[in-house]
């Protein structure tokens with residue numbers, strides 16, 4: 001049995017459960033407030049706060065964990081990042097009123113409000129600054145208004161909260177997404193690597209399929225050379241007979257989601273019919 005630590009609430013919780021479900025692990029009833037659950041396929045989930053997950057992994061309480069990269073960095077624990085899960089995308093930024101400039105930012109006596117004190121202190125130290133860190137547990141953007149800080153280090157995704165509070169980004173400190181992590185020795189294969197690989201492989205196949213589509217079209221046999229140019233697929237399109245006496249064949253291929261409009265148009269131009277585009281549940285190389 002493998003144990004995976006999952007955020008019990010917040011921005012990453014729902015997407016994590018959704019991904020696990022798509023990867024074939026048993027879903028949980030909506031609104032369930034369970035502390036742990038059997039997800040099937042030898043995987044047990046424990047639901048904890050996202051910021052506690054790096055510590056739980058490092059201490060061996062769970063074999064795998066899903067949390068934000070920002071929280072792994074802030075924890076100061078050295079963990080192994082097995083997979084970038086793609087959701088929960090945000091940036092940790094330094095922001096100041098009016099933007100500030102590099103020199104002033106590194107001034108002695110500058111005050112930085114943040115719920116990422118360790119990451120912020122390290123970032124400043126690497127640049128020769130040593131501001132006073134004002135730890136807050138949230139809503140750092142209010143601190144400059146209250147006069148308790150000159151700058152903030154906070155997470156942003158669109159930047160609208162910063163702008164609303166009259167703050168401008170000075171620099172990005174860290175780019176974050178949700179990640180699947182394990183302890184370093186687990187990652188190195190010292191323990192239970194096979195069972196871990198099974199979970200990683202299942203999640204990876206779902207992630208890989210997310211921006212791909214399966215496209216099918218009936219084309220005239222004499223256009224096959226053009227079809228091959230339009231539909232490169234993974235290793236060329238799959239061609240299937242159509243029982244119409246030989247005039248047509250069906251061409252199937254995996255295409256990038258963003259290429260779908262262009263590919264469909266190109267196929268139409270060479271007379272393709274019955275074009276079908278479907279989602280792919282999993283894609284294994």
Ligand code: AMP
Pocket residue numbers: 009010011012050067068069070071088089090155156157158176177178
């Ligand atoms: P929570 O505070 O529990 O909602 O989750 C916070 C985690 O979600 C952060 O540590 C990030 O990893 C992630 N996240 C993704 N987008 C944002 C955002 N715009 N603001 C804050 N956290 C975000």
